[in-house]
Amino acid sequence: MKILLVEDEQELQEAIVTSLEKEQFIIETPVDFYAAAEKIGIYNYDCIILDIMLPGGTGLELLEQLKSEGRQGSVIIISAKDALDDKLKGLELGADDYLTKPFHIAELNARIRAVLRRHKAEGKSTVAMGNVVMDINERLLSVNGTPVALNRKEFDILNYFLFNQNRLVTRTALAEHVWGDNIDQADNFDFIYYQIKNLRKKLQAAAATVEITAVYGVGYKLIEI
Amino acid sequence: MKLSSQYIRYLFFPILLIIGIWAVVFYFNMLNEIKESIDEGLEHYKRQLIYKAQADTSLLRQHDFDEGFFAVRPLDREQAILARDRYIDTMLYLQDADDDTLEAEPVRMLTTVFENKDRYYELSVFNSMAEEGDLVTELFWEAVALYIVLVAAIILISNIVLRRLWKPFYDFLIQLKDYRLGHTARLPAVVTDTREFRDLQDAVNFLLQHSIRTYEQQKQFVGNASHELQTPLAIATGKLELLLEKEDMNIVHAEEVADVLNIVERMIRLNRSLLLLTRIESGQFPGGQDMDITEVAGQSIRDLAAMADFKNVRVSLTVVAALHVHMDSALAHIIISNLLRNAIFHNIKNGRVSVTITEDSCVISNTGAGGPLEAEKIFHRFYKSAGDAGTGLGLAIVKAICDLYGFTAAYRFDDNLHTFTITFR
Numbered sequence: 001m002k003i004l005l006v007e008d009e010q011e012l013q014e015a016i017v018t019s020l021e022k023e024q025f026i027i028e029t030p031v032d033f034y035a036a037a038e039k040i041g042i043y044n045y046d047c048i049i050l051d052i053m054l055p056g057g058t059g060l061e062l063l064e065q066l067k068s069e070g071r072q073g074s075v076i077i078i079s080a081k082d083a084l085d086d087k088l089k090g091l092e093l094g095a096d097d098y099l100t101k102p103f104h105i106a107e108l109n110a111r112i113r114a115v116l117r118r119h120k121a122e123g124k125s126t127v128a129m130g131n132v133v134m135d136i137n138e139r140l141l142s143v144n145g146t147p148v149a150l151n152r153k154e155f156d157i158l159n160y161f162l163f164n165q166n167r168l169v170t171r172t173a174l175a176e177h178v179w180g181d182n183i184d185q186a187d188n189f190d191f192i193y194y195q196i197k198n199l200r201k202k203l204q205a206a207a208a209t210v211e212i213t214a215v216y217g218v219g220y221k222l223i224e225i
Numbered sequence: 226m227k228l229s230s231q232y233i234r235y236l237f238f239p240i241l242l243i244i245g246i247w248a249v250v251f252y253f254n255m256l257n258e259i260k261e262s263i264d265e266g267l268e269h270y271k272r273q274l275i276y277k278a279q280a281d282t283s284l285l286r287q288h289d290f291d292e293g294f295f296a297v298r299p300l301d302r303e304q305a306i307l308a309r310d311r312y313i314d315t316m317l318y319l320q321d322a323d324d325d326t327l328e329a330e331p332v333r334m335l336t337t338v339f340e341n342k343d344r345y346y347e348l349s350v351f352n353s354m355a356e357e358g359d360l361v362t363e364l365f366w367e368a369v370a371l372y373i374v375l376v377a378a379i380i381l382i383s384n385i386v387l388r389r390l391w392k393p394f395y396d397f398l399i400q401l402k403d404y405r406l407g408h409t410a411r412l413p414a415v416v417t418d419t420r421e422f423r424d425l426q427d428a429v430n431f432l433l434q435h436s437i438r439t440y441e442q443q444k445q446f447v448g449n450a451s452h453e454l455q456t457p458l459a460i461a462t463g464k465l466e467l468l469l470e471k472e473d474m475n476i477v478h479a480e481e482v483a484d485v486l487n488i489v490e491r492m493i494r495l496n497r498s499l500l501l502l503t504r505i506e507s508g509q510f511p512g513g514q515d516m517d518i519t520e521v522a523g524q525s526i527r528d529l530a531a532m533a534d535f536k537n538v539r540v541s542l543t544v545v546a547a548l549h550v551h552m553d554s555a556l557a558h559i560i561i562s563n564l565l566r567n568a569i570f571h572n573i574k575n576g577r578v579s580v581t582i583t584e585d586s587c588v589i590s591n592t593g594a595g596g597p598l599e600a601e602k603i604f605h606r607f608y609k610s611a612g613d614a615g616t617g618l619g620l621a622i623v624k625a626i627c628d629l630y631g632f633t634a635a636y637r638f639d640d641n642l643h644t645f646t647i648t649f650r
Contacts (some may be wrong), residue, residue, distance in 0.1 A: 015463030044259035080455035105466045108558030168470045172490045191535045
């Protein structure tokens with residue numbers, strides 16, 4: 001998988017590259033707007049991550065160029081601008097997703113996985129780890145070939161973990177992803193713990209070879225056992 | 226007290242005094258004039274009688290006033306030489322044509338002395354003052370009427386003139402009263418040629434423009450600061466999250482890092498709330514759509530159902546009447562979910578939350594530990610009750626949305642229930 005990351009903020013770029021390398025992606029990071037425009041003009045990428053504010057131009061211009069040249073590849077806009085206009089404009093110009101800074105690494109991962117999945121021609125909609133297979137379109141989970149019933153939120157949680165295999169998922173990232181903006185208070189941690197505990201029980205009962213482990217009181221990680 | 230009333234009060238008393246004095250002086254002057262004219266008449270009459278008496282001596286025998294307006298009495302020479310013309314005001318019993326009996330009437334009497342064929346007589350002539358008295362009374366009432374008319378006219382004219390003169394001022398005042406910093410687009414303007422009012426407008430607008438600039442700068446500052454913080458915060462979380470993924474981390478260090486990450490996440494929430502507040506206040510949510518509040522509340526309740534279950538809080542929705550409001554969809558959800566979330570979080574074990582929708586309001590009330598909250602302060606930014614781990618901006622955001630659309634948000638505590646009411650109209 002080839003990914004083009006257009007982000008002028010050096011430190012943030014490094015953090016994203018480190019994270020994406022863990023996911024076995026090949027990442028290219030043009031230094032500025034012109035380098036990015038050149039790369040878009042020559043190569044094809046599976047996914048392009050675009051910052052809107054760039055020295056020399058805007059991410060939206062790159063997006064226009066991309067679409068006018070009829071290039072393949074999904075686009076995720078990352079921007080510090082939460083303005084609705086930009087978001088709508090970006091999506092209108094053909095971006096697949098829009099992520100507002102600051103975001104969780106796990107969230108970016110999940111979004112990339114989701115857009116890649118959507119763009120894949122073969123329409124494969126499953127994600128697997130160990131003996132666990134999740135069909136995202138059908139919203140079905142099977143362990144060792146046996147279906148396991150999950151409620152809506154449990155499905156979303158496990159989906160998020162499967163998009164972030166072996167990666168740290170903080171409780172906040174999980175809460176925001178699964179429950180939206182509705183959770184932003186401190187005692188949500190007990191609530192999330194309770195939800196995770198239920199999910200763990202179901203996975204254990206189904207003899208899954210994956211496990212959700214706690215990470216330093218800040219989040220969880222899905223690992224294979 | 227209104228300006229016109231004050232003006233009239235100040236004007237009224239001097240006018241009352243001046244016209245009062247003038248009326249008295251006028252009255253006495255008139256009285257004098259009348260007497261003088263009567264006296265002249267008497268003098269004239271006297272001469273006529275004396276002249277007539279030379280031819281018609283019968284006049285000399287009229288000793289009393291029975292026959293006419295005069296009486297003649299013979300006099301000694303000595304007395305006559307000493308006598309002078311005298312005018313007196315006295316009363317005489319007279320019978321007028323329209324009277325049945327004698328009546329005392331005020332008269333003016335001239336007593337004089339004359340010589341006729343070497344004999345001396347005293348002549349008294351009089352003129353009734355009754356009519357003149359009537360005249361004076363009439364004059365007096367006319368003066369009073371004039372006074373009343375004059376005062377009424379002055380009040381009326383003053384009122385009209387004052388109203389016309391001060392109209393631009395009152396128009397300006399109304400505009401100023403309606404002026405809301407950051408909401409009213411146009412500066413108050415005065416339409417007049419009056420220099421003082423133009424000066425006032427200039428002075429007020431100068432002050433307003435200064436306030437607007439300060440307000441805009443402040444608003445922009447909060448917006449810009451929050452905006453500029455987004456990227457550093459993104460870097461910080463990214464780096465901390467990656468750091469925590471390192472396999473070789475010492476557990477004690479890792480927990481420290483986790484603490485820092487939690488703090489950074491709190492900053493992110495705060496920053497996000499501040500940005501939202503700024504965006505609401507700077508009108509970045511124009512327009513809107515028809516929102517069914519029952520649907521919004523239902524959605525919020527579903528979103529928070531798991532949380533409520535977990536906290537053992539029962540949430541009920543009562544719809545008394547359908548409520549449709551024209552507003553931004555995201556803000557409609559924020560306003561309801563913020564209140565609902567508070568109601569669920571600041572609740573007790575096995576507590577209750579009830580959401581009631583009426584034709585013009587949404588009422589959310591909940592059981593909770595502790596007594597009433599400080600109603601005036603809870604909608605302020607960064608207000609937090611004890612043990613509250615939130616941003617302290619949730620209700621400030623609710624208030625900002627209400628202000629944006631002209632809704633009202635109110636809190637009351639009764640029957641041991643914390644009750645928040647959003648009135649949409």
